[in-house]
Amino acid sequence: MTTIHVDLPGRAYAIHVAPGLMARLPDLLGPHLARPRVAVLTDERVAALHGSALHGALAAGGIAAEMLALPAGEGTKSWEGLSRAVEWLLEQRVERRDLVLALGGGVIGDLAGFAAAILRRGVRFVQVPTTLLAQVDSSVGGKTGINTPQGKNLVGAFHQPVLVVADTALLGTLARRDLLSGYAEVAKYGLLGDADFFAGLEARGPALFDDAEALAGAVVRSCEMKARIVERDETEEGERALLNLGHTFAHALEAATGYGDRLLHGEAVAVGLGLAFDLSARLGLCSQEEPSRVRAHLGAMGLPVRLGDVPGALPPPEELLRLMAQDKKAVAGRLRFVLARGIGRAFVAADVPEEAVLATLRDG
Known part of the structure; x- marks a missing residue:
């Protein structure tokens, strides 16, 4: 088991990464339990796959668990989903010193974390x-929230988990499309700050998914990079915005496609990464070869890499730009973009000409 520590004053926690950690949950949860019970928030798909194993592992350790399974999909990360989660937690008489356990992907992690943040003005929670x-991104760093018609993650709170347990054996149950969606975030870490990591991903290519040890290593490296950035900038005042490389474009695409199965988050990120490097090259920040290299690798992995790869019609560039204006990174009404001087050399830019963004979208 590899353990990565997130050292935040008064809110430090561990990220455990290894196959088979579900069975070890009682031992890992033990130091954090005020009483031997947890309230589990999950979705129907994950409950069918892993609910019994979770209940069995907790019961073997003498821990009682009640579970609410919400509909699977990005649509659950909404006011309605949040209301259901909070009302259920209140019905379960969850107290401030109890644990809420988020079992699922990014939707459940974000929703459960936000519900825990506002329940009784702050209840502790664990990410599984x-x-x-x-595993590589949304469970680490304490960003929680829901989507609204105005944009993605515009309502939420910073609420750090007390523990993250990443059982990499669970990745074996993912559909290929979901695995690829997560891979876009793995590649993002190399693109923003570790050129050697990205080169290693290029060398492995799709074979990475058939090598459990290598895939676990990619999870560890991604978590290490995110943990160090979060330690330096917990609430995204500066450096943490680097983690949103490609996401300003991606969030606009998700809003335009209705946050559904038409375009998964990681698929939108893959397209957004290509656009971010396109914009960087257009502004003379990196060579023209860099966007091609980014798209060549993500495309070889099986991800969409251009706006034309998104199923169905998209709004015109002007409308996509309007959706970007809702981005959380906007300051005084001006967009901040994460751009790159090359692979592994990302930075935050505040004064990007609107026309350059529109031209990038027109050519995207």
């Missing part, structure tokens, strides 16, 4: 991520 995307 079941998807690659959640």
Whole structure:
């Protein structure tokens, strides 16, 4: 088991990564339990796959668990989903010192974390991520929230978990499309700050998914990079915005496609990464070869890499730009973009000409 520590004053926690950790949950949860019970929030798909194993593992350790399974999909990360979760937690008489356990992907992790943040003004919670995307990204760092018609993750709170348990054996149950969606976030870490990591991903290619040890190593490296950035900038005042490389474009695409199965988050990120490097090259920040290299690798993995790869019609560039204006990184009404001087050399830019963004979208 590899353990990565997130050292935040008064809110430090561990990320455990290894196959088979579900069975070890009682021991890992033990130090955090005020009483031997947890309230589990999950979705119907994950409950069918892993609910029995979770109940069995907890029961073997003398821990009682009640579970609410919400509909699977991004649509659950909504006011309605949040209301259901909070009302259920209140019905379960969850107290401030109890634990809420989020079992699922990024949707459940974000929703459960936000519900825990506002319940009784703050209840502790544990992330047990079941998807690659959640294991490498959304379960770490304390960003919680829901989507609204105005944009993605515009309502939420910073609420750190007390523990993250990433059982990499659970990734074996993922559909290929979901695995690829998470992979976009893995590649993002190399693109934003570790050129050697990205080169290693290029060398392995799709074979990475058939090598459990290598895939677990990619999870560990991604979590290490995110943990160090979160320690330096917990609430995204500066450096943490680097983690949103490609996401300003991606969130607009998700809003335009209705947050559904038409375009998964990681698929939108893959397209967004290509656009971010396109914009960087257009502004003379990196060579023209860099966007091609990014798209060549993500495309070889099986991800969409251009706007034309998104199923169905998209709004015109002007409308996509309007959707970007809702981005959380906007300051005084001006968009901040994460751009790159090359692979592994991302930075946050505040004064990007609107026309350059529109031209990138027109060519995207």
